[in-house]
Amino acid sequence: MTDLSDAHVLQQEIAVEQEHVDRVYARLAELRREASRAEKEGYQLAGVGTFGALVERDAMVFHAARRRHALDTEYEGLVFGRLDLNTGARHYVGRMGIRDEDSQSLVVDWRAPAAAAFYRATPADPLGVVRRRMIQSSRERVTGIEDDLLDPEAAPADMRIVGDGALLASLSKATGRGMRDIVATIQREQDEAIRSPAGGVTIVTGGPGTGKTAVALHRAAYLLYSDRSRFAGGGILVVGPSGVFVGYIATVLPSLGEETATLRSLGSLVPGYDAARVDPTAVAAVKGSLRMRRVLERASHDAVPGAPTELRLLYRGSLLRLDAAELDRVRRKALPRGARRNEVRGHGFDRIFDALWAQARQTIRNLPEKQEFEAELADRTDFRDFLKAWWPRFTPMRVLRWLAEPARLRAYANGLLSKEEIALLQGSFDGLAEHGPTIADVALLDELDELMGRPRRAQQKSKNPFHVRDGVQEVSTFSDRQAAARAQAVQRDEDYRDYAHVVVDEAQDVSPMQWRMIGRRGAYASWTIVGDPAQTAWSGDAAELERARERALGSRKRNTYALTTNYRNSSEIFAVAAGVIRTIMPDLPLPRAVRSTGVEPVDQRAGAADLPAVTKDAVEKHLADVDGTIGVITPVPRRDEMAAWVAGLPERVQVVTALEAKGMEYDAVVLVEPAEIATDASGVRTLYVALSRATQRLTTVGTKPWNGHPQGRGTATAV
Numbered sequence: 001m002t003d004l005s006d007a008h009v010l011q012q013e014i015a016v017e018q019e020h021v022d023r024v025y026a027r028l029a030e031l032r033r034e035a036s037r038a039e040k041e042g043y044q045l046a047g048v049g050t051f052g053a054l055v056e057r058d059a060m061v062f063h064a065a066r067r068r069h070a071l072d073t074e075y076e077g078l079v080f081g082r083l084d085l086n087t088g089a090r091h092y093v094g095r096m097g098i099r100d101e102d103s104q105s106l107v108v109d110w111r112a113p114a115a116a117a118f119y120r121a122t123p124a125d126p127l128g129v130v131r132r133r134m135i136q137s138s139r140e141r142v143t144g145i146e147d148d149l150l151d152p153e154a155a156p157a158d159m160r161i162v163g164d165g166a167l168l169a170s171l172s173k174a175t176g177r178g179m180r181d182i183v184a185t186i187q188r189e190q191d192e193a194i195r196s197p198a199g200g201v202t203i204v205t206g207g208p209g210t211g212k213t214a215v216a217l218h219r220a221a222y223l224l225y226s227d228r229s230r231f232a233g234g235g236i237l238v239v240g241p242s243g244v245f246v247g248y249i250a251t252v253l254p255s256l257g258e259e260t261a262t263l264r265s266l267g268s269l270v271p272g273y274d275a276a277r278v279d280p281t282a283v284a285a286v287k288g289s290l291r292m293r294r295v296l297e298r299a300s301h302d303a304v305p306g307a308p309t310e311l312r313l314l315y316r317g318s319l320l321r322l323d324a325a326e327l328d329r330v331r332r333k334a335l336p337r338g339a340r341r342n343e344v345r346g347h348g349f350d351r352i353f354d355a356l357w358a359q360a361r362q363t364i365r366n367l368p369e370k371q372e373f374e375a376e377l378a379d380r381t382d383f384r385d386f387l388k389a390w391w392p393r394f395t396p397m398r399v400l401r402w403l404a405e406p407a408r409l410r411a412y413a414n415g416l417l418s419k420e421e422i423a424l425l426q427g428s429f430d431g432l433a434e435h436g437p438t439i440a441d442v443a444l445l446d447e448l449d450e451l452m453g454r455p456r457r458a459q460q461k462s463k464n465p466f467h468v469r470d471g472v473q474e475v476s477t478f479s480d481r482q483a484a485a486r487a488q489a490v491q492r493d494e495d496y497r498d499y500a501h502v503v504v505d506e507a508q509d510v511s512p513m514q515w516r517m518i519g520r521r522g523a524y525a526s527w528t529i530v531g532d533p534a535q536t537a538w539s540g541d542a543a544e545l546e547r548a549r550e551r552a553l554g555s556r557k558r559n560t561y562a563l564t565t566n567y568r569n570s571s572e573i574f575a576v577a578a579g580v581i582r583t584i585m586p587d588l589p590l591p592r593a594v595r596s597t598g599v600e601p602v603d604q605r606a607g608a609a610d611l612p613a614v615t616k617d618a619v620e621k622h623l624a625d626v627d628g629t630i631g632v633i634t635p636v637p638r639r640d641e642m643a644a645w646v647a648g649l650p651e652r653v654q655v656v657t658a659l660e661a662k663g664m665e666y667d668a669v670v671l672v673e674p675a676e677i678a679t680d681a682s683g684v685r686t687l688y689v690a691l692s693r694a695t696q697r698l699t700t701v702g703t704k705p706w707n708g709h710p711q712g713r714g715t716a717t718a719v
């Protein structure tokens with residue numbers, strides 16, 4: 001065995017690996033040609049005649065096309081690992097499995113069981129691996145090698161070991177706008193969570209930067225690989241906290257060759273909405289509480305504002321009249337507790353007919369049969385207009401807007417919410433009409449949808465995707481049919497709810513009402529839940545939150561994993577974040593930050609008038625220092641104001657609020673006015689999140705001292 005860091009040896013070893021990588025790419029080109037031939041042949045198959053034969057043929061075209069698409073994907077680092085085993089065997093690990101013409105494996109897919117040792121082997125437990133080699137490349141060219149010698153005793157004399165740490169090399173790369181996959185450097189504890197059993201609930205916890213999001217996404221890719229028909233067929237839903245975050249993680253699954261998962265933020269889970277507005281934390285806590293369900297239930301049963309308070313009809317010369325009390329009674333009877341307003345609308349109308357009939361029988365002689373009486377009334381426009389105004393079809397948004405009226409809000413919330421809570425909600429629904437819902441409102445809209453049901457619609461016939469025109473099954477072009485087959489495979493109803501797997505990221509911030517909303521979409525699913533309780537901004541009832549979450553997850557078996565290494569922050573940056581969270585959670589186990597940059601974070605104090613200029617200077621300094629992204633993190637209410645301070649700077653400077661920063665990562669962060677973020681315990685946790693976003697550089701600027709900084713520690717913030 002030779003231990004040389006000598007450049008010559010490195011070049012020799014690179015040449016060895018280049019030879020194998022060349023073989024893989026040559027084989028890939030061959031497979032591409034084969035797949036595209038199969039696709040064309042499938043298309044030319046003379047299967048005309050029955051619909052079934054067409055479906056079969058199109059399925060074949062679709063599968064060939066999918067295979068070709070996978071082969072065509074421009075893979076950066078298609079082969080990234082090699083395992084030399086103590087049996088003398090060696091395996092290459094890569095982004096997809098490829099075999100040679102004799103079915104011998106050239107590359108093992110990273111998700112295959114044979115690749116697990118690549119991530120799990122350690123010197124203490126080598127799992128039969130003597131040397132683990134990481135192969136770095138740029139397109140088809142091998143550029144570097146990093147080895148781990150795991151079992152020196154079993155290493156043959158001529159085995160060469162080069163490099164010293166692929167993980168650290170990968171961590172020092174600049175951050176791009178989108179999150180990167182970590183397929184080449186997944187660590188053992190992460191791999192265990194990724195390959196957790198497909199059923200039940202996989203729960204992954206860990207501090208900032210421990211790879212929870214990365215694990216959740218690689219797990220989704222793993223599930224798609226290990227049981228494609230179940231998970232691509234039923235669908236995987238990934239839920240994240242904000243649109244900014246979903247944009248940030250959107251590239252990971254496609255870079256792993258997986259395109260079928262549905263990504264949604266909490267504000268866009270319900271069709272028709274894409275909310276980004278946030279309520280103040282205390283308001284969000286009330287809106288997120290399970291008690292809101294009863295508040296909404298009362299609203300959904302209440303009389304419509306502006307609805308007619310009496311019904312007067314002249315019938316055959318006599319006046320029929322239902323007054324307000326009578327109408328109220330009819331509505332209550334037709335809408336007992338638990339009934340869904342949109343679904344029992346017909347019952348309401350029947351009861352109006354009944355009440356009018358009873359009156360008519362007492363006052364009018366020579367009445368026709370009841371049926372004819374009803375038909376006559378139903379024909380009258382004035383009567384129909386009354387019914388429409390008295391019991392219209394409701395949209396959830398229409399009912400939610402009623403809560404903007406103080407008197408209605410008080411009536412619905414009476415006895416359920418405290419005076420202070422009602423006062424908090426007062427005014428919080430005012431912006432609905434003009435600005436749409438807040439993120440917390442979306443869960444309320446979903447609840448209302450559930451409480452009121454949907455008006456019955458004529459059943460839509462399911463569409464035959466191969467059908468082109470009436471009576472004609474077979475006029476489309478090759479690409480039309482491919483598109484149809486693909487649409488058949490992945491297109492889902494906008495309000496699809498039967499997901500096979502649901503991934504919830506930043507789960508600590510999902511409110512009880514939001515758990516109900518997500519739960520409706522995962523009734524038949526297995527789950528992956530990742531989060532960090534210490535990062536929660538939830539300031540409501542913790543026990544209630546726990547209950548709601550347990551209810552959404554049901555009795556499924558739980559598999560729990562804890563991640564312990566922070567791969568994001570330099571140790572210098574994480575030390576500042578840790579100091580802050582320790583002020584309220586002194587015993588919290590924290591992850592270990594493995595990378596040191598030798599650069600200490602900077603804290604700057606400025607007067608209010610100078611703060612804009614000091615902030616801009618700090619950002620410009622970071623622009624000169626780092627190549628990747630720079631996050632300017634602001635207190636929630638001051639985002640737009642502070643964004644103007646750094647307007648005109650390059651695109652890699654992004655301004656986000658402390659709440660939007662959840663889950664995000666930047667090379668450098670300028671955090672403005674930390675003292676305004678940490679105003680209470682939930683604010684301190686949000687500050688902890690904001691301080692743990694940077695990989696290389698952190699500057700805090702503010703007018704006041706703040707908790708966590710030496711001058712401010714323990715004095716600035718009452719928590």
Ligand SMILES: Nc1ncnc2c1ncn2[C@@H]1O[C@H](COP(=O)(O)OP(=O)(O)OP(=O)(O)O)[C@@H](O)[C@H]1O
Pocket residue numbers: 167170171180181182185186187190206207208209210211212213214215532535567568662663664665692
């Ligand atoms: N095994 C790994 N190899 C390389 N990079 C990794 C690895 N694990 C995590 N990372 C990187 O560390 C950073 C943090 O990962 P991620 O965002 O998944 O952490 P997190 O636990 O979700 O963080 P937070 O809770 O703070 O939002 C990312 O840049 C990710 O790519």
